[in-house]
Amino acid sequence: xxxxxxxxxxxxxxxxxxxxxxxxxxxVQWGFAGLFNVGIVGFAAVGAYTYALLTTAGSTYHLGxxxxxxxxxxxxxxxxxxxxxxxxxxxxxxxxxxxxAIATIGIAEIIKLxxxxxxxxxxxxxxxxxxxxxxxxxxxxxxxxxxxxxxxGTPEAWDAFFNSLPNxxxxxxxxxxxxxxxxxxxRMLERARIAPWGRMMTAIRxxxxxxxxxxxxxxxxxxxxxxxxxxxxGLAGALFAQHLRLIEPTNTFDPAKVxxxxxxxxxxxxxxxxxxxxxxxFLIWTIWSASELxxxxxxxxxxxxxxxxxxxxxxxxxxxxxxMLIGLLLQVILQKFPRGILPEVRPASPKGIK
Amino acid sequence: MKRTIFxxxxxxxxxxxxxxxxxxxNPMALTGPIPDLVAPMAQAVDxxxxxxxxxxxxxxxxxxxxxxxxxxxxxxxxxxxxVTKLINVNSVSAILGPVCSGATIAQAESVSFPAGVxxxxxxxxxxxxxxxxxxxxxxxxxxxxxxxxGVALANLALAQGITEIAVSYANDDYNAAIAAVFSAAFxxxxxxxxxxEAHEPSKASYRSEVATLGSTSDxxxxxxxxxxxxxxxxxxxxxxxxxxTFLGADGMLSDEVIAQxxxxxxxxxxxxxxxxxxxxxxFAAWAALAEGxxxxxxxxxxxNSYDAAFMLALAIEKTGDDNRASVSAALRSxxxxxxxxxxxxxxxxxxxxxxxxxxxxxEGAAGNQDFDENGDVAxxxxxxxxxxxxxxxxxxx
Numbered sequence: 046x047x048x049x050x051x052x053x054x055x056x057x058x059x060x061x062x063x064x065x066x067x068x069x070x071x072x073v074q075w076g077f078a079g080l081f082n083v084g085i086v087g088f089a090a091v092g093a094y095t096y097a098l099l100t101t102a103g104s105t106y107h108l109g110x111x112x113x114x115x116x117x118x119x120x121x122x123x124x125x126x127x128x129x130x131x132x133x134x135x136x137x138x139x140x141x142x143x144x145x146a147i148a149t150i151g152i153a154e155i156i157k158l159x160x161x162x163x164x165x166x167x168x169x170x171x172x173x174x175x176x177x178x179x180x181x182x183x184x185x186x187x188x189x190x191x192x193x194x195x196x197x198g199t200p201e202a203w204d205a206f207f208n209s210l211p212n213x214x215x216x217x218x219x220x221x222x223x224x225x226x227x228x229x230x231x232r233m234l235e236r237a238r239i240a241p242w243g244r245m246m247t248a249i250r251x252x253x254x255x256x257x258x259x260x261x262x263x264x265x266x267x268x269x270x271x272x273x274x275x276x277x278x279g280l281a282g283a284l285f286a287q288h289l290r291l292i293e294p295t296n297t298f299d300p301a302k303v304x305x306x307x308x309x310x311x312x313x314x315x316x317x318x319x320x321x322x323x324x325x326x327f328l329i330w331t332i333w334s335a336s337e338l339x340x341x342x343x344x345x346x347x348x349x350x351x352x353x354x355x356x357x358x359x360x361x362x363x364x365x366x367x368x369m370l371i372g373l374l375l376q377v378i379l380q381k382f383p384r385g386i387l388p389e390v391r392p393a394s395p396k397g398i399k
Numbered sequence: 400m401k402r403t404i405f406x407x408x409x410x411x412x413x414x415x416x417x418x419x420x421x422x423x424x425n426p427m428a429l430t431g432p433i434p435d436l437v438a439p440m441a442q443a444v445d446x447x448x449x450x451x452x453x454x455x456x457x458x459x460x461x462x463x464x465x466x467x468x469x470x471x472x473x474x475x476x477x478x479x480x481x482v483t484k485l486i487n488v489n490s491v492s493a494i495l496g497p498v499c500s501g502a503t504i505a506q507a508e509s510v511s512f513p514a515g516v517x518x519x520x521x522x523x524x525x526x527x528x529x530x531x532x533x534x535x536x537x538x539x540x541x542x543x544x545x546x547x548x549g550v551a552l553a554n555l556a557l558a559q560g561i562t563e564i565a566v567s568y569a570n571d572d573y574n575a576a577i578a579a580v581f582s583a584a585f586x587x588x589x590x591x592x593x594x595x596e597a598h599e600p601s602k603a604s605y606r607s608e609v610a611t612l613g614s615t616s617d618x619x620x621x622x623x624x625x626x627x628x629x630x631x632x633x634x635x636x637x638x639x640x641x642x643x644t645f646l647g648a649d650g651m652l653s654d655e656v657i658a659q660x661x662x663x664x665x666x667x668x669x670x671x672x673x674x675x676x677x678x679x680x681x682f683a684a685w686a687a688l689a690e691g692x693x694x695x696x697x698x699x700x701x702x703n704s705y706d707a708a709f710m711l712a713l714a715i716e717k718t719g720d721d722n723r724a725s726v727s728a729a730l731r732s733x734x735x736x737x738x739x740x741x742x743x744x745x746x747x748x749x750x751x752x753x754x755x756x757x758x759x760x761x762e763g764a765a766g767n768q769d770f771d772e773n774g775d776v777a778x779x780x781x782x783x784x785x786x787x788x789x790x791x792x793x794x795x796x
Binding site for chain 2: 049050053060106161169171175181288291295334337360363364367368
């Protein structure tokens with residue numbers, strides 16, 4: 046029982062970590078450069094589909110799968126998302142904030158519709174399944190019978206080895222991998238924030254004409270931030286695909302559950318603050334997920350107290366109740382911390398320099 | 400104040416973790432696109448649990464059979480999260496399936512297969528579910544695969560003398576899958592599919608789609624949900640005279656269609672749906688139970704939900720020790736011959752036979768529920784057409 050809770054905490058850390066990577070990507074775009082990107086779901090989908098097509102085993106349902114090594118899939122997912130963002134950036138980045146928002150919403154929908162309708166490539170609305178997940182994938186035959194594992198043992202030996210492990214063995218490894226990736230990105234972004242590049246970004250965000258007057262190439266810098274943020278989102282999308290193991294365009298990449306949720310995480314944690322972005326992601330995901338347990342528990346308690354009253358309908362409606370309570374909680378937190386729980390610290394101030 | 404809130408929250412968390420019972424996780428799409436469809440299914444699951452508990456409960460000690468409900472929202476992300484909690488925190492013995500196919504596949508591959516937990520889905524009908532397992536036997540469902548309904552509809556079309564047909568399907572996982580099966584079966588049986596096009600759901604007008612397809616054939620196989628574009632497409636097709644004969648599946652079968660299109664325009668309309676043979680004693684037993692509890696007995700997937708919840712209870716009873724690993728084999732054993740026939744609601748009888756070491760064979764409300772090697776059941780289908788302004792269904796034998 047207690048051990049099961051540990052596994053649940055691991056899954057909270059995994060999913061929270063993936064959302065934290067999304068939030069860090071958005072922080073580069075919105076927190077640093079002030080780019081109002083409401084198309085997160087589009088970059089997530091590009092990353093997830095690229096990863097899925099490259100790494101799954103050959104299938105009759107979709108193009109490929111090409112069965113490439115997983116790190117290669119993740120790398121290409123980043124690059125593809127970056128290229129897509131670069132093309133969008135060249136066209137749209139001059140738009141001012143709210144117009145950029147409209148453009149990115151539209152582009153995200155276009156990307157989703159492409160994945161939905163190019164049935165030959167993506168299997169359309171039925172989606173791609175059997176996406177390999179890091180660490181766990183080693184216990185699949187096509188991985189343990191090829192390099193690098195085949196250098197260390199025969200397929201039979203590996204098969205016996207994986208069968209001897211408890212079935213949750215990969216969970217701590219996968220969670221640590223996600224957290225490690227998150228930490229590396231955090232350190233890189235923190236370095237960028239304190240560097241002249243980060244200060245220049247703040248200048249561009251706060252006063253664009255002044256930055257332009259001091260000779261900064263504002264457009265190129267904004268495209269830069271947009272592309273870096275999108276590449277990070279593409280990587281998060283690839284991890285998201287690994288976590289779910291099935292992706293399809295309609296429900297998996299629902300803007301309300303990707304774009305909206307990541308924005309809430311960043312705003313609540315503190316936009317412009319990398320630690321805030323990560324804190325917001327873990328906090329919101331934990332509330333989102335654990336509230337179901339608490340509400341189910343509360344209903345059980347009510348049923349125990351008011352014995353004999355029919356509470357079946359309450360159970361059926363608990364889902365809606367939960368959505369409402371989460372909204373209410375967000376209102377309260379945002380009222381209390383209008384600039385986010387960890388507000389932005391300007392790099393130029395003494396506090397910002399370590 | 401903070402401490403009070405914290406302790407209350409902790410108390411609520413702990414109360415979900417009481418272990419004096421046999422628990423089964425029941426992720427259902429309570430929110431999301433189809434809550435109305437799911438509400439009676441959830442009632443049917445609760446009714447099965449109530450029947451079990453009223454007739455002696457589980458095992459010798461009479462433990463209570465508890466359904467722990469969660470929200471899978473018809474969404475892979477929510478389903479994976481919900482099932483993670485059910486398996487790890489609530490320590491459920493099995494998963495009584497998510498409703499939608501995408502959510503079912505994602506939760507199985509991401510959580511319940513790796514954890515070795517059996518899934519019995521109540522309504523997931525995607526053909527992809529049949530072939531998703533690789534050496535394990537953990538995926539079952541009490542609803543028939545669309546692969547069967549698509550074939551049944553193709554045979555029906557040929558029996559009506561239709562040799563060429565245009566296919567239009569809403570671009571979602573359910574309708575795309577059944578359209579693909581139908582087209583393949585129709586072509587394999589000698590018919591000609593003149594066009595096969597997807598349409599986006601919920602558009603205001605389908606005139607251009609209808610015009611393109613209508614130039615190829617007078618017969619249309621329409622796979623859509625009536626509430627999100629199906630009625631509009633049909634109306635456009637009739638207005639422009641592009642088609643005169645319509646075939647379709649469950650998604651279009653509703654009184655709403657007659658109300659909006661008009662019975663006088665629906666002379667050549669036939670829709671199939673997965674159905675229960677209402678002449679069997681099993682269905683009669685179920686109908687009596689459902690009527691007593693105020694549940695619509697023939698609504699889509701409602702009998703399947705009851706069967707699933709009842710069969711999981713039988714399977715866990717059969718394992719004798721509430722062990723996750725043996726649920727799958729026990730499920731096969733209690734659902735098929737040989738053994739004494741058990742009808743819906745006959746818990747006390749089944750429990751007595753199992754306690755004496757005998758075999759049972761559950762015959763469900765929705766069909767005989769004998770699983771094949773993929774964990775699928777053969778479905779029964781009915782064809783409905785409009786007679787005197789209302790749907791009239793006959794079972795396809």
